């Protein structure tokens with residue numbers, strides 16, 4: 619068996635890349651699980667990029683128009699007239715993308731695990747049988763614990779966090795996400811409540827299971843009304859190189875994740891587009907350059923993350939006071955972008971009044987962001 623491109627991992631990003639490449643190349647995708655989906659993931663994807671990337675409508679469970687932000691003692695809401703993000707079903711998203719790729723000619727090998735490279739070939743294992751496949755180009759889209767990254771000796775000093783999430787019954791505003799920033803409850807990350815409808819939501823945080831339990835108590839959600847529990851890791855930082863010879867890392871395997879929110883689906887897909895461009899030009903080494911927008915966002919997000927970790931709750935309360943003001947809300951409502959956090963921060967810092975107030979709270983924060 620020989621393919622132009624062998625993609626390892628049929629998550630959303632691997633399947634999306636298979637779609638992009640299947641018309642121009644012979645493509646195979648190997649997936650170690652026996653079915654799609656199942657990963658711990660809230661499934662929130664910005665609506666603008668959802669349309670732009672032409673992702674399957676069938677996967678959308680809910681449309682989200684805004685968010686309410688809570689600190690320990692304050693809250694404010696922002697919203698727009700059109701949906702800003704979608705809450706999706708991961709299994710449907712992955713299956714539909716895989717179906718599209720198959721229809722374009724991609725071959726899928728489920729229950730097939732990539733074990734490593736030997737003499738330029740991929741060693742695969744399917745139900746106890748080990749065999750080799752040769753491809754001209756290999757893509758590791760095999761998630762945060764990437765075996766492909768290990769095989770090419772990619773290095774990382776990233777911060778790895780475990781996310782805990784439940785699907786739970788309760789009472790929710792079905793059109794808005796809740797974001798809770800309270801270091802006394804969840805010290806490592808914010809906690810989120812993402813409604814599927816008015817009575818069911820995905821609720822989670824990164825850190826420890828105790829953090830999530832504390833949050834569920836604060837939010838008055840009953841441990842006996844949990845429909846599903848999931849845990850999964852995320853890596854915030856760099857894992858390099860993204861390309862070595864004829865092997866590229868993509869999506870979570872390359873840690874193409876927003877350090878501000880831990881969202882990785884859109885950034886992985888944007889990098890898949892960059893990889894396609896580099897491959898079509900026969901200049902795979904350009905992949906890193908073509909991902910420059912995502913790299914800028916990750917760099918910004920990492921600075922923001924470092925600052926967040928250094929803030930105490932009193933400082934967070936002061937920042938909430940500023941961001942909850944009419945002036946700031948107007949900027950956020952008109953200029954914030956779900957995936958472009960750099961642009962959002964710039965828009966806020968362009969307002970002299972807001973800038974002056976934020977400098978007073980944390981000069982270090984502003985210095986780093988500027």
Ligand SMILES: Cc1cc2nc3c(=O)[nH]c(=O)nc-3n(C[C@H](O)[C@H](O)[C@H](O)COP(=O)(O)OP(=O)(O)OC[C@H]3O[C@@H](n4cnc5c(N)ncnc54)[C@H](O)[C@@H]3O)c2cc1C
Nearest residue numbers: 627629631650660661662732760761781869870881882883
């Ligand atoms: C709690 C939590 C909540 C999140 N919420 C969001 C969110 O709301 N929005 C968002 O955008 N992102 C979110 N993320 C991040 C998101 O889940 C990832 O960024 C996304 O799944 C990355 O997709 P991927 O295809 O790169 O990797 P994955 O989804 O991890 O897919 C990798 C695939 O590779 C397969 N695989 C692994 N090893 C091998 C092997 N050796 N051989 C063959 N196959 C293999 C796996 O089985 C898997 O199917 C969240 C993450 C967590 C942990």
